[in-house]
Amino acid sequence: MARRFSTFQTRSKFAIAACITSTLFAASVARSAEPLNIVMLTHGAATNAFWQAVKKGFDDACTRVQAHCQMVFTQTDGSIEQQSANFQAAEARKPDAILTTIVDDNALTPMINDARAKHIIVIAYNVDQSGGAAGAAKRQAFIGQNFVPAGRSLAHQLTSQFPKDGPVRVLIGVSAPGQNWAEQRAKGVMEGLDEWKRANPTRTVVIDRIDSGTDLSVTGERVGAYLTAHPDTTAYFDMGFFHAAVARTLKDRNVPPGKVLLAGFDIVPQVLQMMKAGYIQAEVDQQPYAQGFMPVMQVYLAKSFGLAPTDINTGNSLVMPAQADSVIALSQQGLR
Secondary structure, eight states: OOOOOOOOHHHHHHHHHHHHHHHHHHHHHHHHSSSEEEEEEEOOOOOHHHHHHHHHHHHHHHHHOOOEEEEEEESTTOOOHHHHHHHHHHHOOOOOOEOOOOOHHHHHHHHHHHHTTTTTTTEEEESSOTTTTSSOOOOSSSOOOOOHHHHHHHHHHHHHHSSSOOOOEEEEESSTTHHHHHHHHHHHHHHHHHHHHHHOOOSSSEEEEEEEEESHHHHHHHHHHHHEEEEEEEEESSOOOOOOHHHHHHTTEEEEEEEEEEEEEEEEHHHHHHHHHHHHOOOEEEEEEHHHHHHHHHHHHHHHOOOOOOOOEEEOOEEOOHHHHHHHHHTTTTOO
């Protein structure tokens, strides 16, 4: 025999369900009324032009989700010690999330894992640990460039402009020896150069590597000294945007544009100006604005809907001189 419910029972069930729904909705509204607290850490100094595009993306995303956000720079560009201290200070504040570059596995892994044990969301951006997702640091996602393929793409592009005959001398400037981003980009460039060498077995090829530094004036001096000692240099690859200073050095020495081919990473105004002047032949755009914007959105989705953070490859697209005019306005606004 079918069980029958009285009108009172039916209404009571609806009332209880409505009460539960109302309570859950109220809790959801209460959670959304509490702004997210997000800290973004970098190994770069505020004077480094690249990071201003990352900061703009970060700030814009934080405004959209109405989060309390802080981006913390190092006093010295590339200082692992200062970034580590900043991570410890950020973790002590018990934020909802820490967004960080991982330029040194050993220094940052213990802190990342400690933060994760405290249920702080940790997302790597711009520079991942050397082992990627399989590495020891329990970061939940990486948003940034795949450095090795980017280096190969850059090498393929510049080698296509090498002289058709005669010896070739190439200098690779490793901006920060030992740091993941510089080493992996250099690895990709070397792989691309090795492919070109195999395809041109009769050519004499010399490839040198130097610590080119992460300061425009330092890079200009170090590479300038190499060019003085080796006036037969065919091309220089920089692992950052510091070859803009090399371009300036060549221009000051009245070296014709294109005599020494230049290529590197990151779209900043100084690079685009030298590209328009004919001194830089190719540049990789890793889209720093997206690297600042997208991690915040991932935190928002994780905290609001329980969606797991996911990797985003911000790309290795190449910008060539013909595109400089269309990109420079966006770069000056901090969007490229």
